[in-house]
Amino acid sequence: MPLATEKLGHNHVFLGAGHQRNERRVWLVIALTATMMVAEIGAGHLYGSIALVADGWHMSTHAGAMLITALAYLYARRQASNPRFTFGTGKLGDLAGFASAIVLALIAMLIGWESLLRLANPVAISFSQAIAVAVAGLAVNLISAFLLRDDHQHHGHSHAGHSHHGHHASGHDHHDHGNHDHDHGSHSHHDHAVQSRGADNNLRSAYLHVMADALTSVLAIVALVAASIYGWLWLDPLMGIVGALVIAHWSWGLIRQTGLILIDATDAVTGLQAEIRQRIETQGETITDLHVWQVGPGHNAAIVAIATSSPHPPAFYKEKLAALSGLSHLTVEVTPLAA
Numbered sequence: 001m002p003l004a005t006e007k008l009g010h011n012h013v014f015l016g017a018g019h020q021r022n023e024r025r026v027w028l029v030i031a032l033t034a035t036m037m038v039a040e041i042g043a044g045h046l047y048g049s050i051a052l053v054a055d056g057w058h059m060s061t062h063a064g065a066m067l068i069t070a071l072a073y074l075y076a077r078r079q080a081s082n083p084r085f086t087f088g089t090g091k092l093g094d095l096a097g098f099a100s101a102i103v104l105a106l107i108a109m110l111i112g113w114e115s116l117l118r119l120a121n122p123v124a125i126s127f128s129q130a131i132a133v134a135v136a137g138l139a140v141n142l143i144s145a146f147l148l149r150d151d152h153q154h155h156g157h158s159h160a161g162h163s164h165h166g167h168h169a170s171g172h173d174h175h176d177h178g179n180h181d182h183d184h185g186s187h188s189h190h191d192h193a194v195q196s197r198g199a200d201n202n203l204r205s206a207y208l209h210v211m212a213d214a215l216t217s218v219l220a221i222v223a224l225v226a227a228s229i230y231g232w233l234w235l236d237p238l239m240g241i242v243g244a245l246v247i248a249h250w251s252w253g254l255i256r257q258t259g260l261i262l263i264d265a266t267d268a269v270t271g272l273q274a275e276i277r278q279r280i281e282t283q284g285e286t287i288t289d290l291h292v293w294q295v296g297p298g299h300n301a302a303i304v305a306i307a308t309s310s311p312h313p314p315a316f317y318k319e320k321l322a323a324l325s326g327l328s329h330l331t332v333e334v335t336p337l338a339a
Helices: 019-047 050-078 092-120 127-147 201-230 235-262 266-280 314-321
Strands: 178-184 285-296 299-308 327-336
Touching: 019 050, 019 127, 019 201, 050 092, 050 127, 050 201, 092 201, 092 235, 127 201, 201 235, 235 266, 266 285, 266 299, 266 314, 285 327, 299 314, 314 327
Parallel strands: 299 327
Antiparallel strands: 178 327, 285 299
16 A cells, blocks of 8 residues: 655754754853953943953954854754755754854964064053953853853754654665665664764854863963063963964864865765665675765765665665664665676
C-alpha cells in the first residue's frame, strides 16, 4: 500500500542545540556591554577622562559585533522553515561568525597600530584612573564570558518526530541509473536522542570578542601596575602589541573554520566521510561518489552513490549509517553492476 504523500515530506530545520538559549544569552550580554559603554562614555565626558571615553567606544565595537551574532540567531530561527533555504538556515551562524571574525581581525589591527604609535610617542598616563577602568572592563567581560560559555550540558535532540527513515525506500521506484533514497533524520528508528552538538561558531565568535576584550584588560592592568611602580611607560603599548597578535591569531582560526564550512570544504567532515566509507564499503559494495557537508551546528548532510553486483534497497544501506551521530540528511543511490 503506497504511503501517503504527507508522510514522505520533511522539514530542513538544522539549527544548533540550544539555539534560543544562546540567542537570549547574546542579547543579555549586548545589554550589559551597552550599559557599561554608555556609563563609561558619560562618566568620561563628565569627569574629563579620555581613558574612560576611549574604553567606552572600544566596547561599542564589540557590542556591534555581538549584534551581528544576535541578529543571525533571530533571522535563522524565524526563517528556519522558509523553503527558499534549500538546506535550512543552520549555516547562517557560520556566516555571522565569519563576519564577526573579520571585525575581530580589524580590532586587532587597530589595537596594534595604536600601540605602535604609543610606543613611538609615549604619553602621560593617569595610572589610578586607567587601572580602575581596566578592572571595571574586565569584570564586565568575565561576566559576559560566563554567559556565553559553550557548556556541554545541553545535547542535541532526537529526529524521531520528523524523520521517515526506511519508509522512503520501501516505496521507491527503480531507475535505469540506480535506486535513490532520500532521508532526513537517519536516527529515527534508533534511540539516539543524544547526537553530536557540533561547534556553534556564531556563539564562539561572540565569546571570542568578550575574551579579546578581557585579554586586553588583563594585559593593560599588568602593564599599568608595572609602569606605575617602575616607570616603564613602554610596557603599556608593548602589551597592546602582544594582545593584538593573540587576538589576530584567534580571529584567523575562526575565519578559517567558518570559511571551510561556508564553502562546503571536506576538512570539517573528514571523520564522518571515513566512517561512512567504513560502514558501507565491503567486498561487494563500492562507493563511487560521496559528498558530505555541514548544514548546521551538529547537523551534516550526505549523498552516497553505491555500485554493487548484489544490490539491496537503499534502506539497507541507510540502516548501516543510522547510528552515525550528526548525520541528519541522507540521500542514497544504488547502481546495480553486471554479475
